[in-house]
Amino acid sequence: MTSSHFFFHSLSLFVIFLIIINKVSQVHAIGSVFNVQDFGASPDGKTDSSQAFLKTWNQTCQNNGGGTILIPTGTFLLNTLTFNGPCKGPIFFNINGLLKAPLGKCKDDYWILFQHIDGLTINGEGSLDGQGPSAWSLNNANGPNPPSSIKFNGMSNALIQGITSINSKFFHFQINKSKGVHFQNLSITAPDESPNTDGIHIGDSNDIIINRVNISTGDDCVSIGPGTSNVHISEVNCGPGHGISIGSLGKYQNEGDVNGVIVTNCNIGKTQNGLRIKSWAPSPPSKVFNVTFDNINMNYVENPIIIDQHYCPHSSCKNEGDSQVQISDVKFINIKGTSASKEGVVLDCSKSVPCQGIELRGLELTLNGQQTTTATCSNANMNFFGPQTPSECT
Ligand SMILES: *[C@@H]1O[C@H](CO)[C@@H](O)[C@H](O)[C@H]1NC(C)=O
Numbered sequence: 001m002t003s004s005h006f007f008f009h010s011l012s013l014f015v016i017f018l019i020i021i022n023k024v025s026q027v028h029a030i031g032s033v034f035n036v037q038d039f040g041a042s043p044d045g046k047t048d049s050s051q052a053f054l055k056t057w058n059q060t061c062q063n064n065g066g067g068t069i070l071i072p073t074g075t076f077l078l079n080t081l082t083f084n085g086p087c088k089g090p091i092f093f094n095i096n097g098l099l100k101a102p103l104g105k106c107k108d109d110y111w112i113l114f115q116h117i118d119g120l121t122i123n124g125e126g127s128l129d130g131q132g133p134s135a136w137s138l139n140n141a142n143g144p145n146p147p148s149s150i151k152f153n154g155m156s157n158a159l160i161q162g163i164t165s166i167n168s169k170f171f172h173f174q175i176n177k178s179k180g181v182h183f184q185n186l187s188i189t190a191p192d193e194s195p196n197t198d199g200i201h202i203g204d205s206n207d208i209i210i211n212r213v214n215i216s217t218g219d220d221c222v223s224i225g226p227g228t229s230n231v232h233i234s235e236v237n238c239g240p241g242h243g244i245s246i247g248s249l250g251k252y253q254n255e256g257d258v259n260g261v262i263v264t265n266c267n268i269g270k271t272q273n274g275l276r277i278k279s280w281a282p283s284p285p286s287k288v289f290n291v292t293f294d295n296i297n298m299n300y301v302e303n304p305i306i307i308d309q310h311y312c313p314h315s316s317c318k319n320e321g322d323s324q325v326q327i328s329d330v331k332f333i334n335i336k337g338t339s340a341s342k343e344g345v346v347l348d349c350s351k352s353v354p355c356q357g358i359e360l361r362g363l364e365l366t367l368n369g370q371q372t373t374t375a376t377c378s379n380a381n382m383n384f385f386g387p388q389t390p391s392e393c394t
């Protein structure tokens, strides 16, 4: 063996050694397994297992090096629950069965809250049933928010994968004040007409990844609220629902900016909107900038591309006035497919802070594959590149 061969041989041995060390440490991280049934949880679908889950959480969270909370198959009834950190190591919340929410109204804005935890993995082939049908008719736009199925507050380094969320009472997943949350290989479903059942709602958070998630629901598939930066959304199948949305913004004073959103390789079908940015009017000032939508397929979407800075549902805005949310540097690249209405592109920006640097690059949006759609733009500074169907608006 020459010395360079020897060097590479040693190097590959060293790499194998590193891989083994890495595997061993992973095994160690999930080494301690705490089965909820050992703490009194019952898979019979009738007994409230909340206390048993809390005991399991406490034990696992306080275990040096963390551990796995094992939820076997079966149906577990759970009341409103809070799983608090910090914990003494990474936690794996392994759902194999079905977790069922209580019927009807709840006092909090979550069913299950994970809070102040660094290094949580939620995985398994199990499901969460929010029992939404028992609560949707009770939702009141002026009352407190109904519960999201899972809420994350002050989390860092979380991974959610494999599970299914059905029929949330409000949002399926809500992320607040968190950093580094990764959703992957999930399925999220609720009926088309269910109110406010956003798939994943993000607010005041950064470094969020959503990859390979199928979302059919009654509201936005993903909604990005104020104070959010660095969001990567890819390979999402969205529909029915209201599409992928930045906003609503400008509802409250002192909202944080939205900076750095990338949405790529997604399919959006039979939704009310495709790609949307919306802000209330009137509204206090904030900013949205550095947003890229690239390679998105639309299938029978009512408003494939829409910026709406005059958002005001249920005629609740009485004052006159413009939105002060400044939208800039937004790219729509390779957006193709069919619209369900004549309106392919609607950019309705604020008169007092017009949209800046809106790039449309390669659009092919037709009505049922044949007729072209229309583009209407107001108060928008635009750049066009490549083919444009609908043709450029002025
Ligand atoms: C879990 O721990 C918290 C905080 O230490 C405590 O308040 C709570 O009573 C514990 N719950 C159970 C079910 O052990």
Ligand SMILES: *[C@@H]1O[C@H](CO)[C@@H](O)[C@H](O)[C@H]1NC(C)=O
Residues within 6 Å of the ligand: 124, 125, 126, 161, 162, 163, 185
């Ligand atoms: C995705 O999740 C499903 C359901 O939990 C699981 O069966 C499948 O193996 C996962 N696929 C990948 C590629 O992780």
Ligand SMILES: *[C@@H]1O[C@H](CO)[C@@H](O)[C@H](O)[C@H]1NC(C)=O
Residues within 6 Å of the ligand: 153, 154, 176, 177, 203
């Ligand atoms: C987000 O978390 C902060 C800090 O815990 C809290 O004050 C705020 O009310 C939360 N917001 C939402 C929407 O839950």
Ligand SMILES: *[C@@H]1O[C@H](CO)[C@@H](O)[C@H](O)[C@H]1NC(C)=O
Residues within 6 Å of the ligand: 185, 186, 187, 212, 213, 214, 237
């Ligand atoms: C999402 O839908 C696609 C197409 O139907 C399917 O191939 C894929 O397995 C689904 N993924 C999940 C996580 O359900």
Ligand SMILES: *[C@@H]1O[C@H](CO)[C@@H](O)[C@H](O)[C@H]1NC(C)=O
Residues within 6 Å of the ligand: 229, 230, 231, 259, 260, 261, 262, 290
């Ligand atoms: C724009 O957003 C992307 C994605 O979050 C980020 O990587 C990049 O640094 C941002 N660019 C600027 C100029 O802020």
